[in-house]
Amino acid sequence: MAIVQPKRMTAAEFEARYANTDRRAELIRGEVIEMSPTTPPHGIYTIRVTLPIGQFVEEHELGEVFGAETGFTIQHPDGTETVLAPDIAFIAKERLPDDLPDTFWRIPPDLVVEIRSESESRSDMQKKIALWLEGGARLVWYVDPFRQQVGVHRADGTSQTLGVSDTLSGEEVLPGFELPVRRIFRPVKTFNR
Numbered sequence: 001m002a003i004v005q006p007k008r009m010t011a012a013e014f015e016a017r018y019a020n021t022d023r024r025a026e027l028i029r030g031e032v033i034e035m036s037p038t039t040p041p042h043g044i045y046t047i048r049v050t051l052p053i054g055q056f057v058e059e060h061e062l063g064e065v066f067g068a069e070t071g072f073t074i075q076h077p078d079g080t081e082t083v084l085a086p087d088i089a090f091i092a093k094e095r096l097p098d099d100l101p102d103t104f105w106r107i108p109p110d111l112v113v114e115i116r117s118e119s120e121s122r123s124d125m126q127k128k129i130a131l132w133l134e135g136g137a138r139l140v141w142y143v144d145p146f147r148q149q150v151g152v153h154r155a156d157g158t159s160q161t162l163g164v165s166d167t168l169s170g171e172e173v174l175p176g177f178e179l180p181v182r183r184i185f186r187p188v189k190t191f192n193r
Contacts, residue, residue, distance in 0.1 A: 011073045011081040015104050024069065027083040028131070029076065038117055041188060045115050045145050046087045048184045053088060053113075056170070056177045063093040063110075071104035074135030082131055087143075088113035090174065108136030110173045116144045129153050139173045148185045 008030035018025050024035040046068055054065045066089040074082040089109035097107070112132045116125055125142055132140045133155055142151035150168055153159045162168060162181050170177030
């Protein structure tokens with residue numbers, strides 16, 4: 001029996017097929033990875049990080065915060081392309097284009113936040129972090145609700161893991177921004193009927 005290899009796509013082909021549709025997918029080095037919708041806890045953790053970042057950026061007029069599933073194209077040195085859709089992204093105002101193109105941006109975010117889903121292994125997330133840093137992101141936060149930890153990864157190759165007693169810092173990307181990790185992982189309220 002022959003095994004059919006999936007056709008590899010360019011970022012342009014991927015965009016033509018997936019942009020502005022209800023299909024969730026990412027393109028990793030030319031290979032399409034389809035994704036299912038996230039679960040409610042994932043959405044809660046995403047908002048618990050998005051709101052403080054968004055509020056801080058707006059108050060200080062620092063740039064733009066992009067919500068979940070905004071596509072960014074990364075060009076790799078070997079010529080392959082990746083289109084990733086982080087849970088949260090921030091681009092500083094001095095790096096924003098004058099007009100808002102209606103395509104996946106080829107501008108790497110300054111800050112990327114990825115929230116681990118149950119279906120993602122730590123190895124998968126490590127690969128995605130490496131792709132973001134290779135693509136030009138300055139700071140990547142990997143929020144792991146299952147371990148109640150946040151991995152902080154920097155463009156200079158340094159990283160650290162923060163626990164619930166620590167505080168996330170915006171460092172040079174969002175100077176003055178701080179978020180206690182405890183606030184991200186506070187218990188999720190459930191409603192029993």
